[in-house]
Amino acid sequence: MTRVVATGTFDLLHPGHVLYLEKSRELGDELVVIVARDINVRHKPKPIVPESQRLKMVQSLKAVDRAVLGEEKDIFQLIERLQPDIITLGYDQHFDPAALEAELFSRGIHAQIVRVEANDPCTLCSSRQIVAKILERFRGRRV
Amino acid sequence: MTRVVATGTFDLLHPGHVLYLEKSRELGDELVVIVARDINVRHKPKPIVPESQRLKMVQSLKAVDRAVLGEEKDIFQLIERLQPDIITLGYDQHFDPAALEAELFSRGIHAQIVRVEANDPCTLCSSRQIVAKILERFRGRRV
Numbered sequence: 001m002t003r004v005v006a007t008g009t010f011d012l013l014h015p016g017h018v019l020y021l022e023k024s025r026e027l028g029d030e031l032v033v034i035v036a037r038d039i040n041v042r043h044k045p046k047p048i049v050p051e052s053q054r055l056k057m058v059q060s061l062k063a064v065d066r067a068v069l070g071e072e073k074d075i076f077q078l079i080e081r082l083q084p085d086i087i088t089l090g091y092d093q094h095f096d097p098a099a100l101e102a103e104l105f106s107r108g109i110h111a112q113i114v115r116v117e118a119n120d121p122c123t124l125c126s127s128r129q130i131v132a133k134i135l136e137r138f139r140g141r142r143v
Numbered sequence: 144m145t146r147v148v149a150t151g152t153f154d155l156l157h158p159g160h161v162l163y164l165e166k167s168r169e170l171g172d173e174l175v176v177i178v179a180r181d182i183n184v185r186h187k188p189k190p191i192v193p194e195s196q197r198l199k200m201v202q203s204l205k206a207v208d209r210a211v212l213g214e215e216k217d218i219f220q221l222i223e224r225l226q227p228d229i230i231t232l233g234y235d236q237h238f239d240p241a242a243l244e245a246e247l248f249s250r251g252i253h254a255q256i257v258r259v260e261a262n263d264p265c266t267l268c269s270s271r272q273i274v275a276k277i278l279e280r281f282r283g284r285r286v
Binding site for chain 2: 045050057062063135137
């Protein structure tokens with residue numbers, strides 16, 4: 001059985017997320033998704049949707065067998081427990097696959113890192129675009 | 144086989160939508176979801192997410208067997224073709240079930256109207272709340 005692990009924030013869920021998860025699922029027999037904790041999202045604006053709700057949404061997707069919240073302190077701890085065969089990166093996740101593989105290897109995690117290049121060209125396929133559209137629509141208006 | 148039909152806009156998908164669809168699915172053997180066309184959303188603000196993307200998101204949910212866009216002109220035409228056994232209404236869909244059942248009956252649609260009262264008490268379980276949170280967060284700031 002090939003276990004695939006995908007990770008992300010999954011704020012304001014959109015088809016880009018779904019495509020990443022579907023392509024990840026196709027690489028193995030089981031897809032476990034690690035949803036980033038609110039406290040660990042530091043490289044981009046704080047998520048709009050709280051972690052418990054982001055988890056629920058990811059869990060409700062056909063492509064996902066299981067979704068879990070990440071660890072707050074050591075983000076590799078959960079990966080160690082899950083022992084995935086494959087870890088996927090989305091097209092916009094800015095890790096260096098080789099460096100990540102080496103880091104994991106040093107911790108006894110022998111997972112292959114696969115970048116999912118697929119990218120849905122839909123118009124609102126990033127949380128940032130959704131936020132921008134909402135701001136444009138409602139600027140100066142009461143909701 | 145009991146066919147259930149659920150309907151809605153499903154803008155900015157949230158756990159409230161998911162709960163409505165899961166409870167709808169539990170009432171039968173197949174759940175078909177009719178996603179409202181952009182042009183037909185008149186009783187509340189125009190959706191943020193375009194119809195093709197709202198359709199995709201609904202289709203990607205575990206609870207949903209099939210999702211289709213509604214008809215632009217006659218919203219009952221599709222229901223006539225689908226011939227559901229049950230049509231569900233969400234807790235916040237303001238139709239009168241008895242009047243709707245009578246209207247459908249007059250068009251040869253013998254579906255039972257069931258209101259799904261379940262309501263997820265999560266903090267961002269309406270598109271309006273999500274929009275309000277984004278406006279509050281980003282007011283006066285560049286995205």
